[in-house]
Amino acid sequence: YQRRVRGTRVKRGGRKRPVAKGICYGKPKSSGVKSLKFLRSIQSVAEERVGRACGCLRVLNSYWVGADAVYKYYEVICVDTAHKAIRRNPRINWIVGAVHKHS
Numbered sequence: 062y063q064r065r066v067r068g069t070r071v072k073r074g075g076r077k078r079p080v081a082k083g084i085c086y087g088k089p090k091s092s093g094v095k096s097l098k099f100l101r102s103i104q105s106v107a108e109e110r111v112g113r114a115c116g117c118l119r120v121l122n123s124y125w126v127g128a129d130a131v132y133k134y135y136e137v138i139c140v141d142t143a144h145k146a147i148r149r150n151p152r153i154n155w156i157v158g159a160v161h162k163h164s
Contacts, residue, residue, distance in 0.1 A: 063144045065118060069107045070132040075099065107135040112163035115139050119156050120163060 076099040078085065085092040099106075104123055112120045118139035126134040140147055142157045155161070 063141055063146050064121070065115070065139045065141070066136050067111050067115065067139060068126065068134065068136050069111050070134050071103045071107045071110070073103070073128065073131060073133050103133055104135055107133075108137055109163070111137040111139065117141065117143070119161055121153075121156065 075095070076097045078094045078097055080094065083094050085094060104125070108120050108123050111123075112118075119142050121138045121140045123135050123137040126136050128134065140153065140156055142148070148154055148157055
């Protein structure tokens with residue numbers, strides 16, 4: 062297979078500060094627990110998780126599938142860089158370079 066589509070889900074909502082019993086020490090300005098925002102998008106987190114799970118594939122793109130009360134669902138398109146059809150095609154062989162590896 063040259064391409065694979067893999068579904069994933071990410072928990073909805075903002076980021077909660079990982080502190081014991083909700084106690085943040087220091088100035089009141091930085092003492093928030095619940096109203097923090099994660100700097101990256103939920104979709105990029107979904108791509109990262111699939112990239113880690115499929116080590117031999119490279120993440121090409123992703124799209125939103127649906128959502129419920131707890132999760133957002135995405136499908137991530139992955140490409141097999143060892144496949145000859147990918148390596149020979151000039152429109153997509155840019156992804157074969159080592160710059161596009163994920164860790």
